[in-house]
Amino acid sequence: MAEVSFLTDDFLRQLMNVGEVDILVGLPTHNNAKTVGSIVRVIQSGILRGFPRERAVIINADGGSRDGTPGLVTGISIDDVRPASNLHALRTLHSISTKYASSPPPASGVAFRTILAAADLLRAKACVVLSPESANIEPEWLSKLLRPIFDDGFDLVTPTYRRHKFEGLLITNLLYPMTRALYGLRIREAYSPEFGFSGRLGSQFLGQNVWSDGNEGAGVELRFTLAAITGRYRICQSFLGEKDHVERPAADLVPALRQTVGALFSALEPNFPVWSAVAGSQAAPTTGVDHEVLLEPLRVNRKRLREMFSTGVAELGSVLQSILSSSTLAELQRIARLGGEEFHYPAELWVRTVYEFAASYQKSVISQDHIIQALAPLFRGRVLTFLMENRNASADDVENNIETLCLEFERLKPYLLHMWKSRE
């Protein structure tokens, strides 16, 4: 049994009243009153349709909402769903909400830890975590994320989505290709707010020393996926459908980099024995298609992206000098002077940039957080090139370009290994 001292007495009491369960649905929230009601109904409907005979519980880990979110989660009865769906559950569906202790802003890592601890205590066979912001969640998502665990013995089910070709560019241009090159498994969404996992994987991860790093488990979703890969658990992907467009201002890029790239870089050192022995990559078993691309026109301020890249390279010269090799920096400075249509940040240079950042992060040449922040303007430059290359591209062309980038990450992996081994 894992450490549960961070759970409140009241929460433990409620868990004990539930007993053991087959399915646990984790719902981390913070001021999600607008969407959480409909999402809880969808969850209940999904359980009624897909798992009427299983013992199930919804665990809401709330980060101190002031808009009544926890009340909405626990207040919705399954009877509200039954008349509409004409379905009947043979077991009681419990809903429990707990407020986890965290200094503001609420940390997703703490919420996930709470969910994992609950799953461990309730001996849940299969668990699913869902985002409280998914506006287009369907009841079928539960089956898609839980069935591979129940029926086929998988330990982790990551989603794949139908996305606009210019959405999730951090995933397509860095996270997916680098994770694939390092760990040899083609998982499209290694960092996702929706995923399913087995009780044994959850318990194993709960016992890992990832919670005491002072950042309250930032990027925990990615760490979880990496733990499943390095622990040789069975992983598959499941196509969920369209990912809703979450409004994220450009200023959110740095926090996103911290949560994803920071987690990916910091996992390199402990996982070195695993990733250093991997060459090439193989496809992960997938239910449905592993990607789908939407092509509607999207208005993007390319001039601003180019300006922010050029300003970043020019102003951060001294910072980049301590992170990048002189040849890479010189090449970036040359690109930064290019204007308009001439601008091109080639894949090879982008991969070298990312690998040199990863090596410098490990060496802590400067503060690790500063290294992550310094990547933001360069990422904007890469985004600009991706936008220009794929402006009129078809879905296949976009996929081919992503595949080319992935292969470049795999081809240059020895460069990262070389830097890693000669880091002293």
Place this chain on the structure above:
Amino acid sequence: MREMIISELSQALHEMARGFAHFLPRLIVMLILAFAGWMIAYVVKAVLRSILKLIRFDKLSENAGASQLLTKAALPSATEMFSRFVFWVTWLGFILLGVRVLGILGVQEEIARFFLFLPRLFVAMFILFFGLLAASFFSRAALLAAVNANVPSPRVLSLAVRSVIIIFVLSIVFEELGLAEQTMLVAFGIAFGALMLGLAIAFGMGGRDLARRFLEKRFVRGKNEENEDELSPL
């Protein structure tokens, strides 16, 4: 008369010889202390140099911006500088102990003052080093935040942060050393005030257009431009 002169001379020579006989052992003790001090200082220097290399002190110094200053002044690395400094302080301490043994009047007090000054010197050096480190860290943090927030003239902002911290640190260092305390206090007040006033005038008048553009971008046009750039990274 002649005998008197010879007697006085021989007495003086005797006294000098007696005095020298008294002084010689003390001189030998002093020389032994100086030699032993040199040996100890040398060992301390070698050990300290190894420890500093082990903890990558040069890297810390580079991050603090101290290495750049040393390079510009054609001085050795921070590790070498600090090791040499400790060597000289240790050896000087032993030499002064030896001088004390000689029993020269008036020197005793100066030596006591020197030893009382040493802890303050070390504290001042400690403050200076970590002050430079803090200045470097916070100026880089300001630079990165300004670049990522697309704030105009990020390097000026970073330089201002660094300058304010360094001025503040220097004023503490001088106060710790007890050097021109009043002068430093006044100088700090003037420099800090002048910097703030200068920034206010530069932003308000010299950079009037820049300020207008910045504020417009931030509060008027910013929203439209942001909307055009809303690509979700995840």
